[in-house]
Amino acid sequence: MSDTYYTRDHEWIRVDGDIGTVGISEYAQEQLGDVVFVELPEPGKAFDQGDEAAVVESVKAASEIYAPITGAVVEANGDLDDDPSKVNADAEGDGWFFRMTVADPAELEDMMDGNAYKAYVAELDD
Amino acid sequence: MTAPEDGHDGPDLKTTPLDALHRELGAKMVPFAGYAMPVQYEGIMAEHLHTRAAAGLFDVSHMGQALLTGADPAAAMETLVPGDIAGLAPGHTRYTLLTNDAGGIRDDLMVTRREGDLFLVVNAACKEADFAHIAGALAGRAELRPLDRALLALQGPAAAAVMARLAPALAQAAFMSFAEVELLGIPCFVTRSGYTGEDGYEISVPPDRAEDLARHLLDQDEVAPVGLGARDSLRLEAGLCLYGSDIDTTTTPIEAGLTWTIGQRRRAEGGFPGAEVILGQIAAGVARRRVGLRPDGRAPARAHTPVTDGAGTVIGEVTSGGFGPSVGGPVAMGYVATAQAKAGTPVAFQVRGKHLPGQVVKLPFTTHRYFKG
Incomplete structure (x- = not known):
C-alpha cells in the first residue's frame, strides 16, 4: 500500500515502506512545457526537507526541485538522462526523479494528499 | 519546484490588436516589454519545429514602427546609424544599429x-x-x-506559397525587399525578412484589420500560431542577436560580429555616433567577440553562465542560451576573449558548480534559408 503526498512547490512523493519516490506533478510539467534536461542527485546524497535536490530544464528556463522530506537518495531515474520528455509524458509515473529514504515520517503529515493538492492547484489557476 | 519566471498578464499591460485571438487560440500570455504577449500556444518545441517545417505566424505588434520624413531622411538617419542608408534603393530594407558616442549599441532596427x-x-x-x-x-x-499598426511575421519554408495565394508577386520578392501590397484588400507593408533564419515575411497592417489577416493566414493548412518562446529559440539557432541580451550599450558592433552592417562608404567617411571607437576597432581588432557556443552534453548553458578555458580561467560569458529544438541539444552564444574565439576551441561552462565541457562553434546553428531571388 502506497500513499502520495504533494508539496506547495509541486513535488510529489509516493511512500512505499521506508522508501519514497519523488517527482513533479502533472500541473508542474504543464507549467514548465517541454522538458529537455533533468539534473538528478547522486545516490547517497542526503537532504534536509526543502533542500535543492534536482534541476529540471525546459526549453525556456531552469527550475529547482526541492526535497519534499529529509532523507538520503537511494536511486536516480537514469531513464530521464536519455529521454527527459518522460517528465511531460508521465510526470507522476515513469517521469519520477529519484527515490529516497524517509528519515522522519512525521514530515509527511504536513503535506497535501491528492485531493487537497487538486484543490490547491485549482485555486492557483483562478 | 521554483515556478518559471513568466509572471502573469495583468490589467496594467498593453495589448496588441490580436489579444482576443491569442486567448481564443489558448495562448499562454505573459508580460513582455509592457505588453501581454503569447509565449506559447501548443508548446515551444512543436511551434519551433513547425516553423522550420512549414510556416509559423507570429504577432510582433509590440515592436515600434515609424516613418521618418523630411528633405533627405536617409542622410539624416545616417547621423545616427553606421549602416549605408543613403545607398539603399527604394523598396529595400537594411538591418542597422543605433549607436552611442562610446560605440555601444542603443538598439538594432x-x-x-x-x-x-x-x-x-x-x-x-x-x-x-x-x-x-x-x-x-x-x-x-x-x-x-510613430505608426499605429500591427506587425505580423509569417516565417518558414511554406511562407512563400501561402503569401502567393494573397499576392502572387510576393513569392518572387527577394530577401530584404519591401512592397506596399493589398492583402485581402487591406493595405499592408510587406518586407521579406524575419527573425528565425527561415524564409518569410513581416507584414505591417492597420490595427483594425490585423485580426482579419491573421485569421485568414491561420486558416491556411501550412500555418500555425507561434509564440515568443519559439521566436527566441528560432533566432538563437539562427545566430541572430537579441537586444538587451547579446547586444546593448556596453557592446560594440565589432565585438558583436556585426561589422558586416557597416558599409564601405560609412567606414571611409564615419559620421555616426561612436565612429572613432568603432572604426578604430575595425582597424585594431577587439579584445572579445560574440561566438556560438555548444555544450557537449544535454544540459543547457543559459544567459550569464561563465565560460572558462581548459584551465578554469574565465574567458567570457553566455549571453543567450537554451535548448535548440532543431539542433536537438543545447545551443548558446556569448562573448569570449578573441584569442579563444576560433571555432573548435574547447571551453567549459560553469553551471551550478560544475564545469560542463563544450566548444566554440560557428554561427548560425541552423543554415539560413533566405530567398535570394
Whole structure:
C-alpha cells in the first residue's frame, strides 16, 4: 500500500515502506512545457526537507526541485538522462526523479494528499 | 519546484490588436516589454519545429514602427546609424544599429527606404527611447511619425506559397525587399525578412484589420500560431542577436560580429555616433567577440553562465542560451576573449558548480534559408 503526498512547490512523493519516490506533478510539467534536461542527485546524497535536490530544464528556463522530506537518495531515474520528455509524458509515473529514504515520517503529515493538492492547484489557476 | 519566471498578464499591460485571438487560440500570455504577449500556444518545441517545417505566424505588434520624413531622411538617419542608408534603393530594407558616442549599441532596427521616406521597425522595449532619441537628434532635419499598426511575421519554408495565394508577386520578392501590397484588400507593408533564419515575411497592417489577416493566414493548412518562446529559440539557432541580451550599450558592433552592417562608404567617411571607437576597432581588432557556443552534453548553458578555458580561467560569458529544438541539444552564444574565439576551441561552462565541457562553434546553428531571388 502506497500513499502520495504533494508539496506547495509541486513535488510529489509516493511512500512505499521506508522508501519514497519523488517527482513533479502533472500541473508542474504543464507549467514548465517541454522538458529537455533533468539534473538528478547522486545516490547517497542526503537532504534536509526543502533542500535543492534536482534541476529540471525546459526549453525556456531552469527550475529547482526541492526535497519534499529529509532523507538520503537511494536511486536516480537514469531513464530521464536519455529521454527527459518522460517528465511531460508521465510526470507522476515513469517521469519520477529519484527515490529516497524517509528519515522522519512525521514530515509527511504536513503535506497535501491528492485531493487537497487538486484543490490547491485549482485555486492557483483562478 | 521554483515556478518559471513568466509572471502573469495583468490589467496594467498593453495589448496588441490580436489579444482576443491569442486567448481564443489558448495562448499562454505573459508580460513582455509592457505588453501581454503569447509565449506559447501548443508548446515551444512543436511551434519551433513547425516553423522550420512549414510556416509559423507570429504577432510582433509590440515592436515600434515609424516613418521618418523630411528633405533627405536617409542622410539624416545616417547621423545616427553606421549602416549605408543613403545607398539603399527604394523598396529595400537594411538591418542597422543605433549607436552611442562610446560605440555601444542603443538598439538594432530595420530601416526600409520608401519613395520619399524611411520606414523604421525597432524593438518593443526600446521604442519610446528610440523614438525620442531619433526625433530629438534629427529635429529640424527630419520628422519622426510613430505608426499605429500591427506587425505580423509569417516565417518558414511554406511562407512563400501561402503569401502567393494573397499576392502572387510576393513569392518572387527577394530577401530584404519591401512592397506596399493589398492583402485581402487591406493595405499592408510587406518586407521579406524575419527573425528565425527561415524564409518569410513581416507584414505591417492597420490595427483594425490585423485580426482579419491573421485569421485568414491561420486558416491556411501550412500555418500555425507561434509564440515568443519559439521566436527566441528560432533566432538563437539562427545566430541572430537579441537586444538587451547579446547586444546593448556596453557592446560594440565589432565585438558583436556585426561589422558586416557597416558599409564601405560609412567606414571611409564615419559620421555616426561612436565612429572613432568603432572604426578604430575595425582597424585594431577587439579584445572579445560574440561566438556560438555548444555544450557537449544535454544540459543547457543559459544567459550569464561563465565560460572558462581548459584551465578554469574565465574567458567570457553566455549571453543567450537554451535548448535548440532543431539542433536537438543545447545551443548558446556569448562573448569570449578573441584569442579563444576560433571555432573548435574547447571551453567549459560553469553551471551550478560544475564545469560542463563544450566548444566554440560557428554561427548560425541552423543554415539560413533566405530567398535570394
